[in-house]
Amino acid sequence: MRLGKIKINHYINYLLIGVLTIVLGSITLAGGKFDNSLLFLLEKMGFNIILAVSLSLVVGFLGELSLGHAGFMCVGAYLGGKVAALLVPSLGNGLITFSIALLAGAAAAAICGVIIGIPALRLRGDYLAIVTLAFGEIVKSLFQNTSDESFGGTLGLETPRFDRNYLFIIAFVLVLITLAVVQNYIRSKHGRAVTAIRDNEIAARATGINVTKYKLLTFILSAAFAGVAGVLYSYSNYRVQSAKFGYNYSIEILVMVVLGGMGNINGSIIAAVLITWLNTWLPTKLTGDLAVLQNLLYALILIVIVIYNNAPGLKGFRDKYNFGALAKKLIMRKVDPSRINDDKAKWDVVPTKISMDEILSVDMKQQEVYTDRKRGGKD
Amino acid sequence: MKKVFALVLVALMTVAMFAGCGGDKNYAAENTEFVIGVSGPLTGSAAIYGTAVKNAAQLAVDEINAAGGLNGIKFKLVAMDDKNDPSLVSGNYSALLEGGMQLSLGTVTTKPGLEYKNLAADDNVFFLTPSASGDDIPSNANGYQMCFADSNQGQVAAKFVNENFKGQTIGAFYQSDSDYSKGIFDQFKKNLDPSVQLKVTSFTEAGATDFGTQIDTLKSCNFIFMPIYYDPASLFMTQAKDLLSPTAVYFGCDGFDGIDSKQGFDINAIPQRVTMLSHFNSKATEGKAKEFIDKYVAKYNTDTLNQFGASAYDCVYALYGAMQQAIANGKEIPVTISASDMCEILKEQFEGGYTLKNAVTGDEIKWEQTGYVNKTAIQYVIKESN
Amino acid sequence: MEEILSTLINGLSLGGIYAMIALGYTMVYGIAKMLNFAHGDVIMVGGYLIYVFMATNNPLLAILLACIGCVILGVCIEKIAYKPLRGASPLAVLITAIGVSYLLQSLAQIVFGSASKMVTVYEFGSVQLLGCTIQVSSLVTLAVTVAVMVALTMFVKYTRMGRAMIAVSEDKSAAQLMGINVDRIIMVTFAIGSALAALAGLFYLLKAPNVFNTMGAMPGIKAFTAAVIGGIGSIPGAMLGGILLGMVESVSYKITAIAPYTDAIEFTILIVILLVRPTGFLGKKRREKV
Numbered sequence A: 001m002r003l004g005k006i007k008i009n010h011y012i013n014y015l016l017i018g019v020l021t022i023v024l025g026s027i028t029l030a031g032g033k034f035d036n037s038l039l040f041l042l043e044k045m046g047f048n049i050i051l052a053v054s055l056s057l058v059v060g061f062l063g064e065l066s067l068g069h070a071g072f073m074c075v076g077a078y079l080g081g082k083v084a085a086l087l088v089p090s091l092g093n094g095l096i097t098f099s100i101a102l103l104a105g106a107a108a109a110a111i112c113g114v115i116i117g118i119p120a121l122r123l124r125g126d127y128l129a130i131v132t133l134a135f136g137e138i139v140k141s142l143f144q145n146t147s148d149e150s151f152g153g154t155l156g157l158e159t160p161r162f163d164r165n166y167l168f169i170i171a172f173v174l175v176l177i178t179l180a181v182v183q184n185y186i187r188s189k190h191g192r193a194v195t196a197i198r199d200n201e202i203a204a205r206a207t208g209i210n211v212t213k214y215k216l217l218t219f220i221l222s223a224a225f226a227g228v229a230g231v232l233y234s235y236s237n238y239r240v241q242s243a244k245f246g247y248n249y250s251i252e253i254l255v256m257v258v259l260g261g262m263g264n265i266n267g268s269i270i271a272a273v274l275i276t277w278l279n280t281w282l283p284t285k286l287t288g289d290l291a292v293l294q295n296l297l298y299a300l301i302l303i304v305i306v307i308y309n310n311a312p313g314l315k316g317f318r319d320k321y322n323f324g325a326l327a328k329k330l331i332m333r334k335v336d337p338s339r340i341n342d343d344k345a346k347w348d349v350v351p352t353k354i355s356m357d358e359i360l361s362v363d364m365k366q367q368e369v370y371t372d373r374k375r376g377g378k379d
Numbered sequence B: 001m002k003k004v005f006a007l008v009l010v011a012l013m014t015v016a017m018f019a020g021c022g023g024d025k026n027y028a029a030e031n032t033e034f035v036i037g038v039s040g041p042l043t044g045s046a047a048i049y050g051t052a053v054k055n056a057a058q059l060a061v062d063e064i065n066a067a068g069g070l071n072g073i074k075f076k077l078v079a080m081d082d083k084n085d086p087s088l089v090s091g092n093y094s095a096l097l098e099g100g101m102q103l104s105l106g107t108v109t110t111k112p113g114l115e116y117k118n119l120a121a122d123d124n125v126f127f128l129t130p131s132a133s134g135d136d137i138p139s140n141a142n143g144y145q146m147c148f149a150d151s152n153q154g155q156v157a158a159k160f161v162n163e164n165f166k167g168q169t170i171g172a173f174y175q176s177d178s179d180y181s182k183g184i185f186d187q188f189k190k191n192l193d194p195s196v197q198l199k200v201t202s203f204t205e206a207g208a209t210d211f212g213t214q215i216d217t218l219k220s221c222n223f224i225f226m227p228i229y230y231d232p233a234s235l236f237m238t239q240a241k242d243l244l245s246p247t248a249v250y251f252g253c254d255g256f257d258g259i260d261s262k263q264g265f266d267i268n269a270i271p272q273r274v275t276m277l278s279h280f281n282s283k284a285t286e287g288k289a290k291e292f293i294d295k296y297v298a299k300y301n302t303d304t305l306n307q308f309g310a311s312a313y314d315c316v317y318a319l320y321g322a323m324q325q326a327i328a329n330g331k332e333i334p335v336t337i338s339a340s341d342m343c344e345i346l347k348e349q350f351e352g353g354y355t356l357k358n359a360v361t362g363d364e365i366k367w368e369q370t371g372y373v374n375k376t377a378i379q380y381v382i383k384e385s386n
Numbered sequence C: 001m002e003e004i005l006s007t008l009i010n011g012l013s014l015g016g017i018y019a020m021i022a023l024g025y026t027m028v029y030g031i032a033k034m035l036n037f038a039h040g041d042v043i044m045v046g047g048y049l050i051y052v053f054m055a056t057n058n059p060l061l062a063i064l065l066a067c068i069g070c071v072i073l074g075v076c077i078e079k080i081a082y083k084p085l086r087g088a089s090p091l092a093v094l095i096t097a098i099g100v101s102y103l104l105q106s107l108a109q110i111v112f113g114s115a116s117k118m119v120t121v122y123e124f125g126s127v128q129l130l131g132c133t134i135q136v137s138s139l140v141t142l143a144v145t146v147a148v149m150v151a152l153t154m155f156v157k158y159t160r161m162g163r164a165m166i167a168v169s170e171d172k173s174a175a176q177l178m179g180i181n182v183d184r185i186i187m188v189t190f191a192i193g194s195a196l197a198a199l200a201g202l203f204y205l206l207k208a209p210n211v212f213n214t215m216g217a218m219p220g221i222k223a224f225t226a227a228v229i230g231g232i233g234s235i236p237g238a239m240l241g242g243i244l245l246g247m248v249e250s251v252s253y254k255i256t257a258i259a260p261y262t263d264a265i266e267f268t269i270l271i272v273i274l275l276v277r278p279t280g281f282l283g284k285k286r287r288e289k290v
Helices: A008-029 A036-062 A069-091 A095-122 A125-144 A167-187 A189-199 A201-206 A211-236 A247-259 A265-285 A288-310 A312-320 A323-331 B002-018 B047-066 B086-098 B110-123 B150-164 B179-190 B212-217 B230-240 B287-299 B307-328 B339-351 C002-032 C039-056 C059-085 C090-112 C136-158 C160-170 C172-177 C182-207 C217-230 C235-254 C256-276
Strands: B034-040 B075-081 B103-107 B127-129 B143-145 B169-175 B197-203 B223-226 B249-252 B273-278 B356-359 B362-367 B378-383 C126-129 C132-135
Touching: A008 A167, A008 A265, A036 A069, A036 A167, A036 A189, A036 A211, A036 A247, A036 A265, A036 B086, A069 A095, A069 A125, A069 A211, A069 A247, A095 A125, A095 A167, A095 A211, A095 C256, A125 A247, A125 C217, A125 C256, A167 A189, A167 A211, A167 A265, A189 A201, A189 A211, A201 A211, A247 A265, A247 A288, A247 C090, A265 A288, A265 B075, A265 B086, A288 A312, A288 B047, A288 B075, A288 C059, A288 C090, A312 C059, B034 B047, B034 B086, B034 B110, B034 B307, B047 B075, B047 B287, B047 B307, B075 B086, B075 B307, B086 B110, B103 B110, B103 B307, B103 B339, B110 B127, B110 B143, B110 B179, B127 B307, B150 B179, B150 B223, B150 B273, B169 B179, B197 B212, B197 C235, B197 C256, B212 B230, B212 C002, B212 C235, B230 B249, B287 B307, B307 B339, B307 B356, B307 B362, C002 C039, C002 C132, C002 C136, C002 C160, C002 C182, C002 C217, C002 C235, C039 C059, C039 C090, C039 C182, C039 C217, C059 C090, C059 C182, C132 C136, C136 C160, C136 C182, C136 C235, C160 C172, C160 C182, C172 C182, C217 C235, C217 C256, C235 C256
Parallel strands: B034 B075, B034 B103, B103 B127, B127 B143, B169 B197, B169 B223, B223 B249, B249 B273
Antiparallel strands: B273 B378, B356 B362, C126 C132
C-alpha cells in the first residue's frame, strides 16, 4: 500500500508501537496505574525487542551466526548500571542519569563489538559462532569474579531501578529509536552493501565494497544496541547478576530472530513479544508440580513452529494455511489486478528471505536448486 | 488506509484488554483461603532445592488445614518456578501478588531473592524465606530468614577452626561462582586466625566433573572446610576417598545436609570423617526433626529430603503461629486481608519477639530486629572416620 | 616436579572425557553439517540408561543396553526433528536441536525427578607411577578414546559406508546422483554419534558418578569448544582439542589465584587459537570458489 511515496509496510511497526506507547503512556501520565505484571511484561518486551532487532542485524542481514549476544548485553547492563549507581546520589534517579548511563552502556558494548568484530573478519560460520559464544561466557565469568566493591562479584551489582510506572514508556521509546536506526541502516546504501556481503562476499569485494568496514560497522551497531538493552535491563531490575547472561540467554534471543524469519525485522519483533509473553505466562499457569511441564511445552512449541515454518516438505501446506493468507482473505476481499506484487526491481527493498546455507558453513553448496524462493506475499 | 485503521483499532483493543487499572488495590479481596506464595527453582540445575521447599511447605499446609486451619480458614500454597533466574522473579512475584498472595516464603535461593526482597519492600509484602541465605536478603523491615545467613556461617566456622587448629594448616574447597559458597568462604577467610595456614582450591559449576586437581592440592590437609552443597561434595568425596588421608575431616555447612540420603551414594564407603554445622540433620533419630522426616519420606521420598525442606516446613508453621499470636493479641485477620495489612500485623509479631518453639530446625527460633534468625547451630557428625 | 606431573595426568584424564564427547560432535557435524546441540543431552540420557540398567548388576550389559537405547533415541530424534528440515536453513535445524535439548532435559526431570543420582558402574582402582596416583579408569578412558578415534578414521576412510559419508558431506545432491542413499547415511551418522554419546556418558560416570538432568549441557559446550579447537569435522582434531582443553582446565584449577577464572581462560585460549588458525588445528581449509 502506498501513501504518496511512502510505503506503509515499512512504517507499520513504528506506527503500532508508537500508538501503543502513546495510549499506554497517556493513561499512565493521566494518573492511571497498571498492574505490575503488565508493567514488568512490557519492560521485558522492550529490551527483548531491542535485543532481537539488533541480533537480526548480524544474523539476518550480515549472515554471521552470533551466540554471544547476551554478552554484549551483560557489558551494557554492568557498565550502565554502575554509572547510574554512581550518578544517582548527585543527579537523582531521573532521565539525565538514565541518558548518561545509556550512552555509557552502549559505548562499552560497542567497544566489545569491535573486539568481536575483528575475529569476525577472519573467521566464518561455526568458528565465528563459537568465538561469540566464548566471548559471552568470558564476560559472564569475568563479572562473576569482580570484587564486591566494583561490580559485586557473585551477588551482582546493585543498580537503581527506574519508577516502574514509567520505565516501559522509556523502553518503548528506545525500541522506536532502535527501529529507526536499524531500519534506516538496512535500507541505506550501507545496508545494501551488508546484504551484498552476506549473499556473496567475494563478489561484494569485487564490486568494490569495503567488506572490513561494513562487517565491523554492523557488529558495532548490533553490540551497541545490545548494550542499550542491557542498560534497560539494569534499570528494570534491582540487581544485575551475570549468571543470567550465559549462552542460554543468547540462544533465546537467537530463537526470536529465527522464529521471526531471518532478516525480517517485523517478524523478530513479533517473535520477541511472543516468547517474552510465553516465558512469563507459562510459569503463572504451570505452578507447583506442573512446573516441569513448562520446558516441555516450550520445547514442543519451538520444534513444531520451526518445522512448520521451515520444512521444505511442508511448503504447499504453508502456502495454503498461514496467517498472512488468512488475514488477506479477511481484510482484502478484492484483489486489485493492476497492483504489481513483485518488488524485485525496487531499490528500497531488501530481500527478506535468504538462503542461509552460507551462515553455518561456507563450503556448503545450494541444495534446493529447484526451490522457488519467492518473497512472501508482500503487497 | 482502511487496513491501517483496522490495525490501529486492533492495537487499541489489545491495550483496552490489558488495561485493568492496578495500583494499590487489594488483590486478595476475593480470597476464600489464605494464600502463601513462594518462588523457587522447580526446574533446571537447582530444581532439587525448590522441589524440597515446595513439598515440605505443602506438607505443613496440609497439616494445618487438616487441623482446621486458622479459625476454620484454610491455607493454600502457590509455588512458582523461577529456574534460579533473577529476571523471572518480577513476573512470578507480580503474578503471585495479583493472584491473591498474602503471605510469602520469598524465594528459595539467594540470586532471585535479591530481586524479590526489593519488589516485596515496594509493595509492603511480608516474607520469611526458608533458604535464601544471602546477607542482604532480610535488609528491609518486611523480610526475615529461617536459615543462617552466609556470613554468620562463615564466622561460626572460622571460630571453630581458630579454637581447634591454631598454627596448623587446613584446606578449604569452595565453588567460586556460587553466591552461597563464596559468601561463606569470604567471611570464613576474613575471620580466620592469622596463625592458621590455609590451602585454598576452588571449582566452578561448569567444571564440577573431575576434582583431580583440587584433590591433589588438598592432599596433605587433615581438615578440609567445604562450604558447598552436598551434590558436588558427594562427588568430591567419592573421587577423593583413596587419595586423601583416611583420617582427614570434612567440615561443611548446612549445604552438606542431605548427603547421606543421596540416592546411590554410600557415605559409609567414605573412610574420612564427615561433619557439618547445621540447623537440621536429615538422619535425625529423635524429636521434631524425626517426626518431620518420617512424614516427609512417607509422602514424597528420601530423594529430596534436605534442610531446605525442613526450613520451609518451619516457615509455614512460623507464619501460622505468628498469625495465631496476633489473633490472641486482639488483632483481626479476615481471609480477604490485603498483603500489605498482613505485613503490618506480622511485622509487629516478629519485631515483638515472636518465638517459634519446638520446631524442626531448632527448639526455640527467634528473630533479630535485622531479620536474621537466632537459633543454635549444631555440629553434626554425619559419619565417623573408619 | 611431582606436582606438575600429577596436574598433567589429571588434565589428560579430564581431556579424555572431553575428547570422547567431541568425537560425537565432530562426527555428526562432519557428515550432516549440523551443530547437534542435543548431543550433550543424549549423553545425559545415556547416563540415566546406565543408571537404570545397572540394576542388572552387570556393567557390560548395562553399557550395551545404554548404547542401544541411545542409538534408537538418536535415530528417532533425527527422523522426527531434523529430517523434515533437510534442505532448510541450518539455523532452523540448530533451533530444533535446542528444542530437542530442552525436551530431553525436562523429560528426564519428569521421569527421574530433580535429585541427582549416584551410580557406581565399576571401580577400577588406581596405580602408582613416579609418585603420582593414576586412576585406572582414566587410562581406560584414554585407551578407548584413542581406539574409537582410530576405528572411526579407518571406518570413514576404508569402508564403502564411510566413503559414502565423505561423499555426502562434500555434496549431498551430487552424492544422491551417484546413487548414495543420503537419508540412510545421515541416519547411520546419527546412530554412530549417539553410540559415542552413550560411551561418553559411561566415561563421564566413571569419573564423576553423578547423573542429573542437566549433566550434559556444560560438558557438551566445552567438548564443542574442544572440537572447534581441533578443527571441527576432523576426527583426530577432536581428540587433540579435547586433551588440550583438559590440560588447560587442570593447570588453571591448580593455580589458586586464577582458578575462579578457569572458564574464562579456556574460552580465551579458544579465541586466540582461532585467531591464529581460523579453522582449528587440523580443520580442512577450503578455498571459497566464486
